[in-house]
Every structure is written in structure tokens, then in C-alpha cells.
Amino acid sequence: MDKLRFVGSNTFAAGKQKEFIVYYYIQINEAAETYGIRLEKKYQDPQKEFEYAEEKGVTKSPVLAEELAHFLIDYEVTPISLPESLDAFLNEKE
Numbered sequence: 001m002d003k004l005r006f007v008g009s010n011t012f013a014a015g016k017q018k019e020f021i022v023y024y025y026i027q028i029n030e031a032a033e034t035y036g037i038r039l040e041k042k043y044q045d046p047q048k049e050f051e052y053a054e055e056k057g058v059t060k061s062p063v064l065a066e067e068l069a070h071f072l073i074d075y076e077v078t079p080i081s082l083p084e085s086l087d088a089f090l091n092e093k094e
Contacts, residue, residue, distance in 0.1 A: 022076075034060055035065035055086055
């Protein structure tokens with residue numbers, strides 16, 4: 001079972017919709033010794049469902065996973081743009 005480690009959050013204004021918050025987590029799979037990312041988008045309105053996106057097993061490096069999480073926070077990435085942002089980060093690291 002994966003463990004989640006909270007890294008940070010960003011608050012966004014959503015035009016006519018209410019504000020929402022994106023929470024950023026490092027996903028740790030101890031058995032496989034891999035690290036991934038999970039983003040959760042929650043609206044201030046408790047009636048709305050939350051969205052999430054995750055990418056498991058992105059790296060075996062906890063340092064790289066930490067860098068990735070902070071990259072996503074700094075660039076205000078939301079769940080819908082996680083795959084493209086992940087590709088951009090990994091291409092930059094090559």
C-alpha cells in the first residue's frame with residue numbers, strides 16, 4: 001500500500017466558480033522503493049466532488065520526488081495538467 005506525504009498546497013480562483021485548493025503529495029511505495037506524485041483538487045464548496053491525478057513509480061530517488069513536488073507547486077500545476085508537467089520536468093532533468 002502506498003503512503004502519502006503532504007508537501008504543500010496552492011489556492012486558485014476559478015472565475016465564476018468558487019475557489020479551489022490543490023494539495024500536493026509524494027506517493028511512497030516502500031515495497032517497490034519507488035516514489036510518485038498525487039494531486040488533489042478540492043473546492044471550498046463541500047457539495048462539489050474533488051478531483052485527483054496520480055503518477056505512481058515516477059522515480060526511485062526521494063530527492064528527485066521532492067524536487068518534482070516543489071516544481072509542481074511552483075508552477076501551480078492542477079490535476080488535469082499533471083501528465084504534461086511531469087513530462088516537462090523529466091525532460092528538463094535529462
